[in-house]
Amino acid sequence: MRAGTTEEDGRIALIQSDIWIGFPRAEQVLDRLQGMIEAPRQTRMPGLLVHGASGIGKTMIARNLSRKYAPEYDPASGITRTPLLLLQAPPAPDERRFYLHILAAVGAPATALSARAQNVASLEVRVIALLRDLGLRMIMIDEVHNLLAGTHREQRRFLNVLRYLSNELEVSLVCLGVSEAVDAIRGDIQLARRLDEHHLPNWRDDAEFSDMIQTLIAAMPLEKKSNLKVKSLKQMLALTGGVTSRIFALVKDLSIDAIITGEECITDDAIAKWTPVWSRHANPHRRLQKSRVWSRTRCPRLSRRCQTSCCQVGCLGWRRPTTVMMRNYWLISESIPRMAPPWTSTSTRLRRRRLPTPHGLTQMLFDL
Numbered sequence: 001m002r003a004g005t006t007e008e009d010g011r012i013a014l015i016q017s018d019i020w021i022g023f024p025r026a027e028q029v030l031d032r033l034q035g036m037i038e039a040p041r042q043t044r045m046p047g048l049l050v051h052g053a054s055g056i057g058k059t060m061i062a063r064n065l066s067r068k069y070a071p072e073y074d075p076a077s078g079i080t081r082t083p084l085l086l087l088q089a090p091p092a093p094d095e096r097r098f099y100l101h102i103l104a105a106v107g108a109p110a111t112a113l114s115a116r117a118q119n120v121a122s123l124e125v126r127v128i129a130l131l132r133d134l135g136l137r138m139i140m141i142d143e144v145h146n147l148l149a150g151t152h153r154e155q156r157r158f159l160n161v162l163r164y165l166s167n168e169l170e171v172s173l174v175c176l177g178v179s180e181a182v183d184a185i186r187g188d189i190q191l192a193r194r195l196d197e198h199h200l201p202n203w204r205d206d207a208e209f210s211d212m213i214q215t216l217i218a219a220m221p222l223e224k225k226s227n228l229k230v231k232s233l234k235q236m237l238a239l240t241g242g243v244t245s246r247i248f249a250l251v252k253d254l255s256i257d258a259i260i261t262g263e264e265c266i267t268d269d270a271i272a273k274w275t276p277v278w279s280r281h282a283n284p285h286r287r288l289q290k291s292r293v294w295s296r297t298r299c300p301r302l303s304r305r306c307q308t309s310c311c312q313v314g315c316l317g318w319r320r321p322t323t324v325m326m327r328n329y330w331l332i333s334e335s336i337p338r339m340a341p342p343w344t345s346t347s348t349r350l351r352r353r354r355l356p357t358p359h360g361l362t363q364m365l366f367d368l
Helices: 002-016 024-037 058-068 095-105 120-133 144-149 152-169 180-185 189-194 207-218 230-240 244-261 268-273 284-293 304-309 324-335 346-351 358-367
Strands: 047-052 072-074 079-081 084-088 138-142 172-177 195-200 311-313 319-321
Touching: 002 244, 024 047, 024 058, 024 138, 024 172, 024 195, 047 058, 047 180, 058 084, 058 138, 058 172, 084 095, 095 120, 095 152, 120 152, 138 152, 144 152, 144 172, 144 180, 152 172, 152 180, 152 189, 172 180, 189 195, 207 230, 207 244, 230 244, 230 268, 244 268
Parallel strands: 047 172, 047 195, 084 138, 138 172
Antiparallel strands: 072 079, 311 319
16 A cells, blocks of 8 residues: 555656657757757857747747756866856846846856946956857847836847847857747847747647647556547647646646546546636635625615616625726725725815715715
């Protein structure tokens, strides 16, 4: 019993770990990147912009390529050769922070540097010297859409840094991000001309999606073969929205349930009963309480005019305005007890400093 439990725990741990599935669209991007990193140096190195929805598999492709071109120590020169440098764009387009990220990635943190040596110009010289000694061939910037968090001037300066590093080191530049990354890169016309665009679309109901699902399920450590119907595949596509990370999470969750229950395969019934993790932990008491607050009941305190024209009645007898303006004011007034309606004049707001009662609020709105 204990040995079986240990075996199940090992298989579950294997499922929960990162799994690489070489589906055609990922292999196509990898082949293109591999050709760029092995291309001879030239004045203007080729570049690539890989963009798609969040969770479509961009970071997974980048990490797979970085593992293939991992740093290697050269005993002759005593230098660790780093052909590929994978970085994540800072939360905001900050040159100094970006240079510090580069130094930390290559194992040369700038914490021991003086304050004068940590300015942008000094960091730029230090980064260029270190990356040239490492034999760098490609720089990959993930989450490049973070550029949009800065002003237009900050975006232009950061894009100038990327173009400068590519020209000075004669390395290929690869940027990865969501669809908004295209707008960020197009802020620099010269850089946009240098980067070819490669879009990764969401999965659709076709043979490619079916092959990917079958390959992914076959990679799961299950003892039985899973024979799924076409209806189940379409349901999986609808549940995940065609996003790769959600598809992986769904198949992994179903595989773990199959091991725990002893089914040892993914069945059509399991897919039909599967619910996302974020909906399993919803609080039913809170949903019931929310529905009660907005239930329609009759309140004897309200006048006939209020009942028929503008108000809903909650379960506690409080009037709920139906128009957008009155409803927003109701929500604000519950948290800020001394606030006049924003649609009143200045003199009216000065006269009405105290918030009226719920019944008086509607009467005041009718008087406006």
